[in-house]
Amino acid sequence: MAGGFQRxxxxxxxxxxxxxxxxxxxREGPFKEWLGMPDLYRYQLxxxxxxxxxxxxDAELPVGGR
Numbered sequence: 159m160a161g162g163f164q165r166x167x168x169x170x171x172x173x174x175x176x177x178x179x180x181x182x183x184x185r186e187g188p189f190k191e192w193l194g195m196p197d198l199y200r201y202q203l204x205x206x207x208x209x210x211x212x213x214x215x216d217a218e219l220p221v222g223g224r
Contacts, residue, residue: 178206183219 181204188197196215203210 180205181207185219188217 183204184202185199186201187199189200190197197217198213198215199217200213201211201219
């Protein structure tokens with residue numbers, strides 16, 4: 159592999175996770191940035207009084223659980 163592109167043994171920072179009671183969900187979209195791009199949806203979640211937002215191609219909220 160070309161130099162500078164290897165990850166090495168560095169640990170990745172985990173993705174942000176919110177835990178608690180989901181109080182509300184709002185979805186905006188679909189949005190298209192340019193022709194040929196898939197539809198994008200913007201979500202705003204309120205969990206335990208904290209507001210989280212993200213953008214995804216998924217029209218439905220994924221059901222969590224491990």
